[in-house]
Amino acid sequence: MRFLLRLICIGTFSLFLSLIMPWWCLVLVAGVVAFFLPGSNFNAFLSGFLGGGLLWMVMAWKEDVEVDSIMSLKIVALFPVDDVNMLIIATGLLGAVAGALGAFTGNSFRQLFIKKKEKSFYS
Template identity: 75%
Template structure:
């Protein structure tokens, strides 16, 4: 359940902050969310990956639909990509990598401040 809360909060806050901040606000939001909400390393990485990737993919698809693929078709000519859909998927992958790195960094930064429980002879 905490995974879904992290994923939705990363995507939602990143979307709201992207209206007034640059693209890298996704990294900050993912780092802060994973710092505040405890998780394992892989769980934090996956929530940042899916939150950032899905957000950027949906935003790229929305822009593509609103502009009737005018901008996307011009960008496809610049890059060695054959289809507009591959460009949208590549955008999602880049957003996912940015979100995953931010989430993993925030989670690792949180683990610096947590005191590890010493193992007892009886436990």
């Protein structure tokens, strides 16, 4: 349940902050969300990966549909990509890596402040 909450928070906060901030707001949002909603490192990494990747893929697809692929076709001509859909997937992968690294960093930063229990000789 916390995984879904973290994923939704990363997606929605990043969507709204991307209107007023640069692309790296995804990294900041994923880190802050993973800091305040703790979990395992893999869980935080995966929620950042899916949240950032899905957000950037949907945003790239939305822009592509709104402008009738004019800009996307010009970018496809520059890069060795066969189709506009591959460009959208590549954009999603970039967002996924950025979100995953931000969430992993935020979760790891939280673990710095947690005191580990000392094991007793008798326990």
